[in-house]
Amino acid sequence: MERKRKEMDKGKSELRLAMEELRLCSSQGDEEQVEVQEQPRSSTMDLLSVSKQLIRVLDEIGPTLLVLRQDIQQNVQRLQDLLERDSSKYASLTAIVTEEVGQGTAKKTNSCTRAIIWLSRSINFSKYLLERLLKAPESSLEEIVEEAYGNILKPWHGWISSAAYKVALKLIPEREVFVGQLMGDCxxxxxxxxxxxxxxxxxxxxxxxxxxxxxxxxxxxxKSS
Incomplete structure (x- = not known):
């Protein structure tokens, strides 16, 4: 079965494989909800699915964006733990934020609201990076990552996080290597x-x-604390 799946995946980019996995997760989630009761899609599950696939793509790239990967993993775990406590109550991201705002905990360092904020920013960072990568073939990967970081994440980072990203920039591979990892067999x-x-x-x-x-x-x- 695994061999057959690998053969079917040949010729697909890592992005295409991530999208197919996201569709599979979403369809399974929809089936489970129909069995229980008619409910709207779980945006919390969607965010977790997208974030986990983002980690998968980052793993293919290697240690370059390790800081971002670790941050995503920690925030995914925080939301995952909350969802396991009550999957119905916390199915909506809006419900999570609204509850924490009411409790006065939304701005706390370990809040799920902060997890949602940073997962969203990480996804936006990745989107920006991919768009620039494909629209600016003359730019090096280091230039693109630095631009993406400066526009999407840096405005919200304190000096500790900014320093960590400066170190990460030194590990950026060549553009061709990065693109090759994203393309896979495609x-x-x-x-x-x-x-x-x-x-x-x-x-x-x-x-x-x-x-x-x-x-x-x-x-x-x-901003980050």
């Missing part, structure tokens, strides 16, 4: 570009929900 850059566009389109509704609830409670500009 050797068509146009196919990779299309996969990146499809992935960005797929996660947009999720990011919009997060942006809306954070802006409503004036949490969208929350």
């Amino acid at each position: 050797q068509d850059i146009e196919v990779l570009a299309e996969d990146a566009k499809m992935l960005a389109y797929a996660v947009q509704p999720l990011l919009e929900e997060i942006d809306a609830v954070l802006a409503k409670h004036n949490l969208d500009k929350l």
